[in-house]
Amino acid sequence: MTKLLQSIFVIALYFPLTLLARDDSFPTESALPIDWGHLSLFGQLVHSDELSRAPGSNSEKLSDASLDILYTGGSSRFPMLAEYFYDSEDHDKRLLNRLQLGWRPSENTTLWVGKFNNPNLYWHDSYHDGLYFSPSVTAPLQSAVFFDGGVTAPQISGLRLDHAIQYKQSEWRFNFVAANGPEVLLNKQSDVKPGDFFKDFSNDQRLYIAGLSFLPDALGETEFGVRYSKVNAPWRAFDFTGFEFNLDETVFNAYANLEIDSWRFLLSYSKFKQEINVPEGFAEFTASLDPNNPINASLLLAANLGVQVLNGSLNLRYLHVEFQFNEHWMAYVREEQFEVDAPAEAKLALAQFGVDFEYDKHIAGVRYDFRESHALSLQYSNYRSSISDQEQSTLHLVWSFSLEVGE
């Protein structure tokens, strides 16, 4: 049975249960109409103007529209959530982002089964969806190759347990995840590009995450926390050679989201530690290849660089500061750094192939909220590669909104 059929089967069993299950055993005087759930729309229209690019390339103007359709249903005891994302330009992004079926045995405990956002990084867990609520137009680490389709998968499928313990006004939150990663769609043998070797991790990855956070006010947004995750993923880049590589990755994320009056400070530090397990016999296999053949040369280079770069650690840190002037106006700035602990030669060689992932990024933006839930944002960002020293500046103009359907 395919995964799609399995999903349909589970929902077909679960959905009627959520509709019929009542949150209480009170006798009702007359039956209430069935609550079929609610739809919410989160839209975004982005116009990006690349003000400056690397020498030799032309600046581009890009427009993109996206819509996030969120369905929430079920009951307090059996919540349900589904989310479909549509992007006008990027076909790969048009997908069912989340499909979560929950069981809430107590008000502070929820067990989720299904597909959900990877919670190994705070920003991604909190702001991936609902474009209208995102603190900035672009997310940290968005341009790093390891994130988009890499080992740090945006969505994962499995089990997630959320639990909270309240003490007076404060709250401790815990979460545990055991999951699998996303599916691989690329066929490496037919189209080998060095950049792809760092993206192609399969859905066979096994992922475990534990998170702990403290909120001084259980009903507020200020939060201090840590997350720790372990992934073991096959690296399918060289499957066509008959050798199976796999990668062990440990991610540690410490963060603080601090709200003081009109200010908000969001600090995060993440360390990714990776180790490639090279299969026995691969060294002998590469030694037997003719290096004058362009395909073999490409394979040798990619394998050599890939192993060097992936065996090491990566650090991401950022500080995001917001100031709310009034109900309508808000300004924000962010300083973001991404570093790779790898030999300088490997980083330089990769930069020549366009895999230029060590950077400093500065962003500054203003946001104007109007009507009930519409916002206009103008953001300037400057990206500078610390390997090649090339810079890129972009201006984003964004209209975002949220809309409740039928309410």
Add this chain to the structure above:
Amino acid sequence: MTYLQTALLKLCLGLGLSVLLVQVGVAQSFANQKTGVGAENKKIVLVCINKCEGLELGPMRLRKLFLGMPVKERRHYLKPLINVSDKQLENVFYQSIVAMSRKSFQAKTLMQKLRFAFKVPSQFAEQSLLLRRLQKEPASITYMWQHDAEQLESIHIIRTLWQGAYLGN
């Protein structure tokens, strides 16, 4: 000349006194409005239907409930119903129950829906619809003017949420 000076002085004094009297009158009227003198002193009470007797909800849990977070009492998840049938009830809800602006409340509840699939509490602009829902869903909790609650047989008053002057809509 002396006569002219005296007349001008009297005119100034008269004008000054009139301005003072007007100001005192305005201030008194404003103070009455604030303290409720002249307006009827009323209470807003937290209610449920009779089957919930003995239910106790502290300010923190009440806030949590009306923010749409799950609150379980005696094996039942409570359902908050927001009464916005008059302007003063709406103001008391934002100021005293959830303690945030209308915009912040909307953002908070929608964000929670997005992250945790928490339901956004239903709002009722008509009290008759609110009462009908309250009767149909025994685990639901709402608030209303005490004089309205006392006229309804099946309503149980949990506690007083707010006390002050009823200024009308």
